Structures are given as structure tokens and as C-alpha cells.
Amino acid sequence: MAPLDNVAPSRRLLLKGAAAGAVLFGFHLPPRQALGQAAPSAQVPASPAAQVPEINAWVVIHPDDRVVLRMARSEMGQGTRTGLAQMIAEELHCDWSKISTEYVTPGQSLARNRAWGAFLTAGSQGIRNSQDYVRKGGAAARIMLVEAAAARWGVPAAECSAKDSVITHGPTGRTLRYGEVAADAAKLTPPAEVPLKDPSDWTVINTSKPRLDTAAKTTGSLIYGSDLKMPGMLVAVPRRCPVFGGTVRSVDRASAASMPGVRHVLQVGDGAVAVVADTFWQAKTALDALKVEWEVGENGKVSSATIDATLTEGLDAAEAFIGNQNGDARAAIGAAPRKLEAVYSYPFLNHAPMEPMNATVVWTAERCDVWCPTQNGEAALAATAQAAGLPQQQCDIHRVDLGGGFGRRTTHDWLIDAVLIAKQIPGVPIKTMWTREEDMVQGRYHPVTKAKMTAGLDANGEITGLHMRISGQSILSFVFPNALQAGRDPVVFQGLNAGGAEGQIGYSFPNLLIDHAMRNTHVPPHFWRGVNHNQNAIYLECFLDEVAHATGQDPLALRRKLMANHPKHLGVLNAVAERIGWGGPLPEGVQGRGIAQQMGFGSYVAAAADVSVSDQGVLRIHRIVAATDCGYAVNPQQIEMQVEGSFVYGLSALLYGECTVKDGAIEQTNFDTYNMLRMDEMPKVETIVMPSGGFWGGVGEPTIMVAAPAVLNAIFAATGKRIRTVPLKDQDLRRA
Amino acid sequence: MAKLNVNGAVVELDVATETPLLWALRDQAGLTGTKYGCGIAACGACTVHIDGQAIRSCITPVSALDESQKIVTIEGLSPDGNHPVQVAWRELDVPQCGFCQSGMIMAAAALLAQTPRPTDEDINVAMSNICRCGTYNRVRAGIHKAAAGGITG
The missing domain is CATH 3.30.365.10 (Aldehyde oxidase/xanthine dehydrogenase, molybdopterin binding domain)
Known part of the structure; x- marks a missing residue:
């Protein structure tokens, strides 16, 4: 029997967590800690492993041989995570069973002159437009690992080969594991020339490797954006004028403000309102009762x-x-x-991905952090910074896997509104969740x-x-x-x-x-x-x-x-x-x-x-x-x-x-x-x-x-x- | 306040009685494996078992339930994630985005508990869940694979 392992924290823990959370966010500690998940899933994004030096932007190898491959493109079911890992692994010559992946943030990429290239995951380009540089990332890391082993043995690198995360010195048969030389390799200068394998030599590409992310999807343990929980978090449910381009004429806040669990009734920009409550159901119920009049203009005549x-x-x-x-x-x-x-x-x-639009945002005057499913981390960062009124360097996007995208999550109208909501409640994690009805009528x-x-x-x-x-x-x-x-x-x-x-x-x-x-x-x-x-x-x-x-x-x-x-x-x-x-x-x-x-x-x-x-x-x-x-x-x-x-x-x-x-x-x-x-x-x-x-x-x-x-x-x-x-x-x- | 039997344990949840079971599970019990897709029982992402029957928790108010009814969610389907349906799903790499799959798995497990060797027509009738990624053919294959492996219910 599975335990109730994701239980909402008690009030005492909530208060304690909220206080701790402010510190965490202020110092931008890894989101896995900030999330406050009782048992973080393997798919909850962690910040790139800070304690273990990277071989390069794409590859981190732990002393115990675990291989962490970093991803800029998003996983929304299309299998890009596994495909990208195959392309890096093809050239890295690592043990496939030791691979895991993690998302990098667009903020990290911004700080490193876009070390990971494009984040956009659309137009069927996750693989084809990444293949050259991710394969070279894997190949460069392999070359450095082999050089590190050769240096330790005092032999020419050309006498060494690598397979399944083990480097072998041909003439003597000596071996070293990747984990044993990773720290040395990380200190080496990356090779200037990075030749790639001929396709006829591929052994990982063009094979039907099982997906790296299936298991958590069979147990309900994969955390999607709508599943996120944070200490002190409130849930916002917004409604935008159903006529595109329309604005709020009036809101009768009293019609919802006293309903159970309701904390805030907000206007969001010119054209939307939101109810913020302790839970989604409370916020949705109050939103249904909220009396709003809209100014629809000429668009109201279109059919x-x-x-x-x-x-x-x-x-x-x-x-x-x-x-x-x-x-x-x-x-x-x-x-x-x-x-x-x-x-x-x-x-x-309508795209109608199974998971309606959502984003969790913490806004303060100094910083804005977002946890959300997006098909383009970099565009999400730009949208967040603009809505937050902060430089991009003081914002970041912590991605979770998408419950479907199909193009809808390449644009960030829903995220902008989520930031505008959180901005009105500084320091408090706000999870903005759309109803299916909102998702249907506010589509792109x-x-x-x-x-x-x-x-x-x-x-x-x-x-x-x-x-x-x-x-x-x-x-x-x-x-x-x-x-x-x-x-x-x-x-x-x-x-x-x-x-x-x-x-x-x-x-x-x-x-x-x-x-x-x-x-x-x-x-x-x-x-x-x-x-x-x-x-x-x-x-x-x-x-x-x-x-x-x-x-x-x-x-x-x-x-x-x-x-x-x-x-x-x-x-x-x-x-x-x-x-x-x-x-x-x-x-x-x-x-x-x-x-x-x-x-x-x-x-x-x-x-x-x-x-x-x-x-x-x-x-x-x-x-x-x-x-x-x-x-x-x-x-x-x-x-x-x-x-x-x-x-x-x-x-x-x-x-x-x-x-x-x-x-x-x-x-x-x-x-x-x-x-x-x-x-x-x-x-x-x-x-x-x-x-x-x-x-x-x-x-x-x-x-x-x-x-x-x-x-x-x-x-x-x-x-x-x-x-x-x-x-x-x-x-x-x-x-x- | 509602007293419910969830995954073998009686839990008291601080929730208004008209709250749908889905949101009591997700927000009060912390069981987020059960998903919200539509809220009108159209998509099946919220499917859980009540006394072995697959039901749509998004339109089932907690007031309709008491602690004598055994609610099982995806988190409680098996102690170790090795229910035959889960095993078959992993062997065939059934999920894509995965968001509908808790509901798919719960619907499939309930079907197999009642009909250990379902025909394609049995599957068509029992599996009305929506998947936008398009895993239907692998879901079907997964059910047949789990059935072939033997389901005792």
C-alpha cells in the first residue's frame, strides 16, 4: 500500500516553511528544496549539480559513475529527452544504465552566453536542431575523460579507448572508470577539434532505447506543474474576458471575497480577474460566484x-x-x-493539452521565480521578466515536464497573467491554474x-x-x-x-x-x-x-x-x-x-x-x-x-x-x-x-x-x- | 470534514462536503497522481476505484462517500508499482506526456479485475478516457499484455 506521501504540511509546518521559503527564494537555492515536496520525484528539476564539476555544459559525471545529461529542450511526451540522451551517449561512450537527465534553466543559460543553445521545443526540432551540438558535447566530454585517464597513466591518449564508462589502455589492459577521472577531466581544456562518428558506426542512435521517463508516469509520482506544492502556497484561478481583447468594466469583489478559503479577489491587467484561495476548488467555486462585467467593444459583434x-x-x-x-x-x-x-x-x-495551463510564481521586489511547464524556457523567462518588472538576471524559469504542449505552451499569455497575480501578493508562492473552461475559451x-x-x-x-x-x-x-x-x-x-x-x-x-x-x-x-x-x-x-x-x-x-x-x-x-x-x-x-x-x-x-x-x-x-x-x-x-x-x-x-x-x-x-x-x-x-x-x-x-x-x-x-x-x-x- | 478510506487507511480531510473527491485527494490528501483534465467526467484523467469500480472523481462529491467505501488511487494500486498493468505499461513504453495515464491505468486495472481476458470490444467499451498524445494503440496492447500475464483481480 502506498503511503499518503505527498501530504499537505500541517499549519505549523506551513508557517515554518513559509518563513524558510522566503530565505530560500531570496538566495535562489535549488528549486528542488524550494519546492518543499515531501518526496521529490526524479523528474522534479534540480539545479545542475553544483557540487560535482561538469565535464562540459552537457555532461556531469559523478564519482560513482552516474551520468547526468543536461537538457535545454522540454519533454512533453514526444520523447525528446530520451532522444537527446541517446545522441550525447552515442559520442560519450557511457553506460546507458547510469544515465539521468536534468533541465537547465534559461537563467543559467543566460549567465553562460547561451551555452545550451535554443530552448524552443516546437516545430519538430528538438532533435534535428540540437543534434550537432549535443553530439559534439558528448564527444568532447569523452575526449577529455580519455585524456585525463591517459595523463594519470602517463601514456598517449591515442593508446586509450572508452566504452560503457570505462577507459582502457590498450597495450597494458589497465582500466579506469569515468567516475574516477571525471574530476580531472573537468579541469582540462576542451578539445578544439571534435570529430563525430560516421552514422554507420552508431550503436545507440537508431536503436529503440526504452524511454528514460516512463516509470514515474505509471505510478502517479511524476510531478507536473499543476501538482506543485510549496510551503504557504495559495492557488489562483483566473478568468479573462471571454471576448478576446475585452476589458474588465467592473468587479463585485464582495460577491466572492467572503467565500470559504478565499484570500484575495484580484483584477489582472485590464482584461482579467482572479480569485486566490487556499485550494483550487475553493478558488474555482468563488470565481464561479464572482460577478464581473466586461467591456467587449466591437469584437463582441464577430461571429x-x-x-x-x-x-x-x-x-x-x-x-x-x-x-x-x-x-x-x-x-x-x-x-x-x-x-x-x-x-x-x-x-x-484548440490545442487542448490534457493539462490545463498553469504556472507557480514567487514574486518579490528583488526576484521572480517561476515553476511551470513550457515549450520555450527562454521565451518564458523574457515574458516573466517583463511582467515582473525585473531584469531577466533576477528571474528564472524552473521547468517541469509538460502534460501536453502541441504548440500551446510556446506562448506565455497564461504565464504573464500568473506573474501579474503573484506580483500582487509578494513573497507568497501562487499557483495559477486554469479551468478546462478557461483553457478552451482562452486558447491560441x-x-x-x-x-x-x-x-x-x-x-x-x-x-x-x-x-x-x-x-x-x-x-x-x-x-x-x-x-x-x-x-x-x-x-x-x-x-x-x-x-x-x-x-x-x-x-x-x-x-x-x-x-x-x-x-x-x-x-x-x-x-x-x-x-x-x-x-x-x-x-x-x-x-x-x-x-x-x-x-x-x-x-x-x-x-x-x-x-x-x-x-x-x-x-x-x-x-x-x-x-x-x-x-x-x-x-x-x-x-x-x-x-x-x-x-x-x-x-x-x-x-x-x-x-x-x-x-x-x-x-x-x-x-x-x-x-x-x-x-x-x-x-x-x-x-x-x-x-x-x-x-x-x-x-x-x-x-x-x-x-x-x-x-x-x-x-x-x-x-x-x-x-x-x-x-x-x-x-x-x-x-x-x-x-x-x-x-x-x-x-x-x-x-x-x-x-x-x-x-x-x-x-x-x-x-x-x-x-x-x-x-x-x-x-x-x-x-x- | 470528510472521513474517507483511501488506499487502505481511513483519513479525515478538512474539506467542504460538496468538494469533488478529486480535489479532496489532490489538495487535502496530497495524492496528486489523480489528475484534473475537464471537471465534467468527460476525459477520465481523474479515474479512481471505489470498491473496485472505476469512477470519475471530478464529479463525485465527498458527501456521497463514507469510510466503508474503499477508495484506491494510482498511488495505492500496488505497493511497489508492479501491478500487472503498470508492468505492461513500462514494458511497452505506453505513456507519452503521461498526464492521462493514471486514469488510463486505473480504468484498465478495473476492467481486468472484472474481465481478466478482455476482447478489443470490451476494451473499447471500458476505456473511454481521452489521450491527446495518442497512446490508444499502446494502451490496448498494454491491456492485452497484462491480461496475458494473468490478472487475478
């Missing part, structure tokens, strides 16, 4: 219908930003004997867009010109307006570009025009797993399917004709076609088969789906085959898990995902109205991992790009119904 009208106007607008063009698509289409046109649309979506949403697809076809049914007009939101114009290129948002064109690792189109058309009429709304858009690939892949892959069927061509054969100059795109497409048995008879019960491919986040992916649709219009996805060429595969099992997870996320959006706007606010307030795919709807997934080498691609997002179009194309094959508006819950799938 899904008004947004749709704006987007529809953009489909034919004269002015648009060009993303990709060759030849003269308009002329080719105008001259074509036959024209095919279709309008598609894609809705707002997948951008809403529509697209008009137009193809000119010659007498043989060949495409003479393709025009793809996208109309809708720009993420960059909201998030990073300085990154716009003369007003143009290049991210809109993910997967449609002429070149580049972030999304090269896989087809060659004799005449092509892809352009974007930017139509923004007051609903804040953000990077959402897969980002603009999600709709771009539907628009292009489903429309090509339309062209194939309209011209009597096989969808795979049509694609192959257009892909002669895109061998890697074609490689994954052929792989799924072969595995699913394209062109062969459909298995029992299957009525339609669909296929799609896309390139993005540095990787090439394709999917093929088998579906059936009952006479009542109920969809069943029987089987999905997915192929990924990510260049190099660090952990094949983790890639399989990301592929499966991408289907769940992508198919949840396809089946159910839609946030609608009424009177300026998001209408969906919880999982009853924003549903997800569950186990009974989960198809069998077969994953082909086919790394072709020579480049590093991401795996966290790419598969989501092809999930929806493969299924939509299969639905057409099964029913003859072309679905151009998602989610499917709003569509009648019954055969016409």
Missing part, C-alpha cells in the same frame, strides 16, 4: 459567419501575397479547354483559412495550370509581426514552397500560382501541431484527388506523373502504396482507399487509409499505413509513437475539432462540445520508418499532415462524396 464572409471575400480578392509560382497559371487556366474548381475550408482548433487557435483550388485541364486531362488561393489568418502577424516579409507571412505556405526543409511541394506543374489573401480576425491564432500543413495538405492532396477522379485517372498514378523531380516525396508515397496494396482488391468490409503525401518539418511522409461508411453515414477507419523519411532515425520506437500520436491528434481534428465564434467568444467550453477521437475509433496504424540518410528531419508533427487528406480521399472512394469542410461531425457522409 463564425462574419469571419467566413471575410475569408470568402479573400478567395477572389485582387491582391494577395505570392508563396510559390512558376509560369503563368492564370493564363494557362484561362486558355484551358476544361477547368476544375473547388473551395475548401478549415476551422479554428489553429488559424482559420479557406482555399479556392482551380486547375486548367487539357484535352487529355493533364493539368496545364494550378492556382491555389488561400484566404485567412496569418500566425506571424499575430505572434511575430516583425518576421513578416513586407507584409507577407511565409509560414502560410508550409508544404507548398518551391524548396526548403520546412515544406517543399512534392509536385511539378507546368504553371503554378499559390497565393495568400491575408484576412485576420480578433481570434488569436497560433502554432498548432502540424501548423499550416494541416489545411494545406487537405487542400492540395484532396484537390489532386478531385482532378484524378474528374479525369479518369488513378490518384496514385496522377501523383507519380507529377513527382518525377521529387524522389524523396515519391519514395514515401510508393512505400505506403505498396504496403496497403494499392490497386489490389479491398479487404473484407473496406469500401474505399485513399492516399496522401506531404513534406514538412524536414521530413517526408505519406499515408494510405482504408475506410468504410455505413448506410447511416458512420465512418470506420479500418487501417492506416504511414511512411516517414526523417533522414536519420534516432529512436525508431519513439518515431512509431509519434506517428500513432499524430494520427490521433490529426484524426481528432478531422472527426470532431472545431471552435466556433458567437458574440466574439469561442463557443466550445469543454470536452463535451470539443470532442476527441477515443479508443473505439482508433484505427490500426502500421508505421514504416525509412530514413534515407544525409539530412535530419523532425517526427513530432509531420504525420499529422497526411492523416486527414488520406482519410478524406478514402471517404470519397467509398461514398462518392467529396468533403471539403471539416470536421466530419458536421457532415453527412451517407452516399448521395
Whole structure:
């Protein structure tokens, strides 16, 4: 029987702890102590081990041979912690069983001239954009350990080798353990040249090492942000004006102030309020009773219908930003004997990570410390410093693992509010926790867009010109307006570009025009797993399917004709076609088969789906085959898990995902109205991992790009119904 | 004040009686392994056992419970973290972010206690928990693996 081991401290301990806490925070002692956890989990971040000298920024080796690998990227379930450890260990030649990891803080990185590089964990880049320097970190540490051993023996380092944390002097067979020479190695000058292994020599990379963080997730002992406890801590539950951009007109504080456990009723900036109480439930109950009047302004008149009208106007607008063009698509289409046109649309979506937004903050006039799950420690630090009114050097972010991210935790509106709350209660740890309802209506949403697809076809049914007009939101114009290129948002064109690792189109058309009429709304858009690939892949892959069927061509054969100059795109497409048995008879019960491919986040992916649709219009996805060429595969099992997870996320959006706007606010307030795919709807997934080498691609997002179009194309094959508006819950799938 | 039987021990919790069991467990009993995901019994992250039945603690007020009812949370599922479901989960690396997994494991353990060799359809009916990371196929495999290893309940 497990003891009640995380028991809230008694009042006496609380008071004592609160006093001690002030000292701890003032001197910025390791957060593990400051947390006041009765039994800190292995995953609670400790400050980098101060007592044991590091070999370098990435590697600490204890005298007992324990290897601590430091992490700048965040773990949110995608397996980056284990993958990064594999890449360091590959070059470090350490004993895998002795490895643990710890997060560095952005404050520590700031003090060391960004020794750990980027913290941003998004865009499927945790592995691919870290691989060079983390492998070199491991290799440099190994070289120094070997040099230290050679010096102790008085032999040339070239006569020594290292394996499984043991250094061996070849000629004599003498050995020393890493732990025995780590202190000496730490004093050496890092090597100027750090050669890396040839991929053919890898023994740790490209193996399915078990994850380093599974055990605590099976016992409930992993501490997430919402689980944090500190001596004297209070819990804040905020509510922001449900109409984005709205402000507080009045708050009747008395309506909540005397309710049980309530300590403070606060206004937060111009647009939010919060109740601070002893516990979450007390704060939430009081917040529900709190009477607030909002000033919503003109945004209160916005609805899904008004947004749709704006987007529809953009489909034919004269002015648009060009993303990709060759030849003269308009002329080719105008001259074509036959024209095919279709309008598609894609809705707002909420990230809805399982763990609602939260952050624990201690603010004093001298210092602000934050404990939170974030996908970008450095951005969290910048946001905290600004909200705290303190220099970054007097703030820090102590990370915990994320209960899901999907892009939502790359931005820090929730953290800024948490700091603004804590700032009103100096010296007291304040855990700000959002309700699910707040998380749903205060999201940063997948951008809403529509697209008009137009193809000119010659007498043989060949495409003479393709025009793809996208109309809708720009993420960059909201998030990073300085990154716009003369007003143009290049991210809109993910997967449609002429070149580049972030999304090269896989087809060659004799005449092509892809352009974007930017139509923004007051609903804040953000990077959402897969980002603009999600709709771009539907628009292009489903429309090509339309062209194939309209011209009597096989969808795979049509694609192959257009892909002669895109061998890697074609490689994954052929792989799924072969595995699913394209062109062969459909298995029992299957009525339609669909296929799609896309390139993005540095990787090439394709999917093929088998579906059936009952006479009542109920969809069943029987089987999905997915192929990924990510260049190099660090952990094949983790890639399989990301592929499966991408289907769940992508198919949840396809089946159910839609946030609608009424009177300026998001209408969906919880999982009853924003549903997800569950186990009974989960198809069998077969994953082909086919790394072709020579480049590093991401795996966290790419598969989501092809999930929806493969299924939509299969639905057409099964029913003859072309679905151009998602989610499917709003569509009648019954055969016409 | 509520008197509850949690993980084999009767505990007195200083909590208003309308408080959901979830928050009594998390904030008063210090058992944070049980998670808040939605608060409306839609996602299952808060799943615990009451007398062996999987229930959603976020909508179960403590006033509905007394000390005769045995509440088991993820922390009390096994003395050493080696319930067959937990073992299978580790062998298959089921969790991703892990936030829903306490609820998944508790739902799976209750299913296996009642149906030692569940079919896929049994799993579909019993496992309505939401996982945003998308571990469903590994959850299913984990349940079958635990079942094959023998669950006595």
C-alpha cells in the first residue's frame, strides 16, 4: 500500500516553511528544496549539480559513475529527452544504465552566453536542431575523460579507448572508470577539434532505447506543474474576458471575497480577474460566484459567419501575397479547354493539452521565480521578466515536464497573467491554474483559412495550370509581426514552397500560382501541431484527388506523373502504396482507399487509409499505413509513437475539432462540445520508418499532415462524396 | 470534514462536503497522481476505484462517500508499482506526456479485475478516457499484455 506521501504540511509546518521559503527564494537555492515536496520525484528539476564539476555544459559525471545529461529542450511526451540522451551517449561512450537527465534553466543559460543553445521545443526540432551540438558535447566530454585517464597513466591518449564508462589502455589492459577521472577531466581544456562518428558506426542512435521517463508516469509520482506544492502556497484561478481583447468594466469583489478559503479577489491587467484561495476548488467555486462585467467593444459583434464572409471575400480578392509560382497559371487556366474548381475550408482548433495551463510564481521586489511547464524556457523567462518588472538576471524559469504542449505552451499569455497575480501578493508562492473552461475559451487557435483550388485541364486531362488561393489568418502577424516579409507571412505556405526543409511541394506543374489573401480576425491564432500543413495538405492532396477522379485517372498514378523531380516525396508515397496494396482488391468490409503525401518539418511522409461508411453515414477507419523519411532515425520506437500520436491528434481534428465564434467568444467550453477521437475509433496504424540518410528531419508533427487528406480521399472512394469542410461531425457522409 | 478510506487507511480531510473527491485527494490528501483534465467526467484523467469500480472523481462529491467505501488511487494500486498493468505499461513504453495515464491505468486495472481476458470490444467499451498524445494503440496492447500475464483481480 502506498503511503499518503505527498501530504499537505500541517499549519505549523506551513508557517515554518513559509518563513524558510522566503530565505530560500531570496538566495535562489535549488528549486528542488524550494519546492518543499515531501518526496521529490526524479523528474522534479534540480539545479545542475553544483557540487560535482561538469565535464562540459552537457555532461556531469559523478564519482560513482552516474551520468547526468543536461537538457535545454522540454519533454512533453514526444520523447525528446530520451532522444537527446541517446545522441550525447552515442559520442560519450557511457553506460546507458547510469544515465539521468536534468533541465537547465534559461537563467543559467543566460549567465553562460547561451551555452545550451535554443530552448524552443516546437516545430519538430528538438532533435534535428540540437543534434550537432549535443553530439559534439558528448564527444568532447569523452575526449577529455580519455585524456585525463591517459595523463594519470602517463601514456598517449591515442593508446586509450572508452566504452560503457570505462577507459582502457590498450597495450597494458589497465582500466579506469569515468567516475574516477571525471574530476580531472573537468579541469582540462576542451578539445578544439571534435570529430563525430560516421552514422554507420552508431550503436545507440537508431536503436529503440526504452524511454528514460516512463516509470514515474505509471505510478502517479511524476510531478507536473499543476501538482506543485510549496510551503504557504495559495492557488489562483483566473478568468479573462471571454471576448478576446475585452476589458474588465467592473468587479463585485464582495460577491466572492467572503467565500470559504478565499484570500484575495484580484483584477489582472485590464482584461482579467482572479480569485486566490487556499485550494483550487475553493478558488474555482468563488470565481464561479464572482460577478464581473466586461467591456467587449466591437469584437463582441464577430461571429463564425462574419469571419467566413471575410475569408470568402479573400478567395477572389485582387491582391494577395505570392508563396510559390512558376509560369503563368492564370493564363494557362484561362486558355484551358476544361477547368476544375473547388473551395475548401478549415476551422479554428484548440490545442487542448490534457493539462490545463498553469504556472507557480514567487514574486518579490528583488526576484521572480517561476515553476511551470513550457515549450520555450527562454521565451518564458523574457515574458516573466517583463511582467515582473525585473531584469531577466533576477528571474528564472524552473521547468517541469509538460502534460501536453502541441504548440500551446510556446506562448506565455497564461504565464504573464500568473506573474501579474503573484506580483500582487509578494513573497507568497501562487499557483495559477486554469479551468478546462478557461483553457478552451482562452486558447491560441489553429488559424482559420479557406482555399479556392482551380486547375486548367487539357484535352487529355493533364493539368496545364494550378492556382491555389488561400484566404485567412496569418500566425506571424499575430505572434511575430516583425518576421513578416513586407507584409507577407511565409509560414502560410508550409508544404507548398518551391524548396526548403520546412515544406517543399512534392509536385511539378507546368504553371503554378499559390497565393495568400491575408484576412485576420480578433481570434488569436497560433502554432498548432502540424501548423499550416494541416489545411494545406487537405487542400492540395484532396484537390489532386478531385482532378484524378474528374479525369479518369488513378490518384496514385496522377501523383507519380507529377513527382518525377521529387524522389524523396515519391519514395514515401510508393512505400505506403505498396504496403496497403494499392490497386489490389479491398479487404473484407473496406469500401474505399485513399492516399496522401506531404513534406514538412524536414521530413517526408505519406499515408494510405482504408475506410468504410455505413448506410447511416458512420465512418470506420479500418487501417492506416504511414511512411516517414526523417533522414536519420534516432529512436525508431519513439518515431512509431509519434506517428500513432499524430494520427490521433490529426484524426481528432478531422472527426470532431472545431471552435466556433458567437458574440466574439469561442463557443466550445469543454470536452463535451470539443470532442476527441477515443479508443473505439482508433484505427490500426502500421508505421514504416525509412530514413534515407544525409539530412535530419523532425517526427513530432509531420504525420499529422497526411492523416486527414488520406482519410478524406478514402471517404470519397467509398461514398462518392467529396468533403471539403471539416470536421466530419458536421457532415453527412451517407452516399448521395 | 470528510472521513474517507483511501488506499487502505481511513483519513479525515478538512474539506467542504460538496468538494469533488478529486480535489479532496489532490489538495487535502496530497495524492496528486489523480489528475484534473475537464471537471465534467468527460476525459477520465481523474479515474479512481471505489470498491473496485472505476469512477470519475471530478464529479463525485465527498458527501456521497463514507469510510466503508474503499477508495484506491494510482498511488495505492500496488505497493511497489508492479501491478500487472503498470508492468505492461513500462514494458511497452505506453505513456507519452503521461498526464492521462493514471486514469488510463486505473480504468484498465478495473476492467481486468472484472474481465481478466478482455476482447478489443470490451476494451473499447471500458476505456473511454481521452489521450491527446495518442497512446490508444499502446494502451490496448498494454491491456492485452497484462491480461496475458494473468490478472487475478
